[in-house]
Amino acid sequence: MSQPTVDRALFDQVMVPNYNPQQMVPVRGRGSRVWDQAGNEYIDFAGGIAVNALGHCHPELVAALKDQADELWHLSNTFTNEPALRLAKQLTDNTFADKIFFCNSGAEANEAAFKLARKFAYDNFGPEKNEIISFKQGFHGRTLFTVSVGGQPKYREGFEPAPGGITHVPFNDIEALKSAISDKTCAVVMEPIQGEGGVIPADPDFAKAVRELCDANNALLVFDEIQTGVGRTGELYAYMGLGVTPDILTSAKALGGGFPVGAMLATDRVAPSLGFGTHGSTYGGNPLACTVADKALSLINSKEVLGAVAEKNALFIEELNKINAKHNIFSEVRSGGLLIGAELVEAWHGKAAQFLAAAREEGLMILVAGPKVIRMTPSLIIPDEDIREGMEKLERAIARVLAA
Numbered sequence: 001m002s003q004p005t006v007d008r009a010l011f012d013q014v015m016v017p018n019y020n021p022q023q024m025v026p027v028r029g030r031g032s033r034v035w036d037q038a039g040n041e042y043i044d045f046a047g048g049i050a051v052n053a054l055g056h057c058h059p060e061l062v063a064a065l066k067d068q069a070d071e072l073w074h075l076s077n078t079f080t081n082e083p084a085l086r087l088a089k090q091l092t093d094n095t096f097a098d099k100i101f102f103c104n105s106g107a108e109a110n111e112a113a114f115k116l117a118r119k120f121a122y123d124n125f126g127p128e129k130n131e132i133i134s135f136k137q138g139f140h141g142r143t144l145f146t147v148s149v150g151g152q153p154k155y156r157e158g159f160e161p162a163p164g165g166i167t168h169v170p171f172n173d174i175e176a177l178k179s180a181i182s183d184k185t186c187a188v189v190m191e192p193i194q195g196e197g198g199v200i201p202a203d204p205d206f207a208k209a210v211r212e213l214c215d216a217n218n219a220l221l222v223f224d225e226i227q228t229g230v231g232r233t234g235e236l237y238a239y240m241g242l243g244v245t246p247d248i249l250t251s252a253k254a255l256g257g258g259f260p261v262g263a264m265l266a267t268d269r270v271a272p273s274l275g276f277g278t279h280g281s282t283y284g285g286n287p288l289a290c291t292v293a294d295k296a297l298s299l300i301n302s303k304e305v306l307g308a309v310a311e312k313n314a315l316f317i318e319e320l321n322k323i324n325a326k327h328n329i330f331s332e333v334r335s336g337g338l339l340i341g342a343e344l345v346e347a348w349h350g351k352a353a354q355f356l357a358a359a360r361e362e363g364l365m366i367l368v369a370g371p372k373v374i375r376m377t378p379s380l381i382i383p384d385e386d387i388r389e390g391m392e393k394l395e396r397a398i399a400r401v402l403a404a
């Protein structure tokens with residue numbers, strides 16, 4: 001049988017159309033550079049949507065994965081394994097958490113978190129305490145429960161009936177939360193910086209007030225750190241910079257540095273409610289995934305990596321301001337470390353995707369966060385030369401869109 005031509009056209013033939021990928025097909029990556037089938041080179045400011053925190057094919061991650069590949073691939077949770085235990089120990093040693101649940105993605109980590117929040121309230125206060133409060137524009141994944149807790153109706157429209165008992169209030173509006181929270185609330189769920197929603201940081205006073213309201217109402221505070229976690233903001237987890245500690249935290253994306261893994265972190269007070277048999281995942285704690293994550297976490301959780309994030313952030317902002325001085329295209333640039341969002345001026349609202357396509361033509365990978373924000377989530381160790389060169393490409397891409 002002849003081999004099929006594997007190109008972008010084949011995507012439209014054989015893939016469910018829920019994605020619309022760019023026209024080229026990337027085949028190789030090293031550091032913050034990627035090459036496509038035709039040999040074109042790209043600078044990567046997208047980082048696999050905040051996943052490749054150590055760039056592409058980091059040699060220590062590759063070595064760890066190859067070593068583990070010769071030892072043990074999979075067991076299921078009928079048995080535990082050394083890589084999962086090592087990773088759990090590293091996570092508990094370096095965060096507020098005492099207990100870890102492993103899964104394969106962000107949505108699954110949140111699913112576990114929301115189930116745990118409900119179960120903890122059920123066990124300790126009774127079945128009436130089941131309401132979850134979350135925030136408008138928030139994003140928590142694409143399962144039915146997580147799109148329901150997420151605050152963007154477009155992601156659940158057409159999939160109803162959605163799970164009930166969920167209320168959405170405006171982000172950074174403590175009065176709105178005060179009006180919504182009650183003794184029926186089992187959890188408040190938030191991102192320390194709303195990522196998909198447009199790179200909107202939580203006001204630190206707001207985050208502190210959310211914690212206080214949770215405590216006053218016996219509700220758990222769940223931080224979704226799937227995008228902000230594992231070094232993205234320059235802290236290992238963003239809660240450390242906010243000075244607000246959640247009861248449950250979810251992590252995925254950068255945790256595996258590109259290998260799929262998710263984790264739910266919880267305190268000893270709440271974790272027992274996910275007792276034996278209450279929840280599970282065949283692949284959760286997979287030895288290959290946990291080996292890579294254990295290595296990624298230890299490399300990222302260092303002065304060398306975390307300490308450089310603020311400087312790289314400053315370079316990104318400086319370069320974006322230079323572009324803006326020339327083209328007057330951004331109304332605001334917001335960021336937390338290397339989670340960066342540049343909101344387009346009103347005339348370009350709804351058209352952010354045009355800039356993504358133009359950047360690709362210039363040899364640059366960027367992201368959007370909704371229809372009006374250009375988002376960048378590069379490797380935490382992207383070289384300064386790559387930032388400068390990428391920004392030259394971005395400037396050309398913007399000039400090209402504006403001239404069209």
Ligand SMILES: Cc1ncc(COP(=O)(O)O)c(C=O)c1O
Nearest residue numbers: 105106107139140141195226227
């Ligand atoms: C804050 C946040 N939560 C959850 C998710 C879902 O993660 P995953 O796509 O791995 O299920 C994402 C993904 O973008 C995210 O940014």
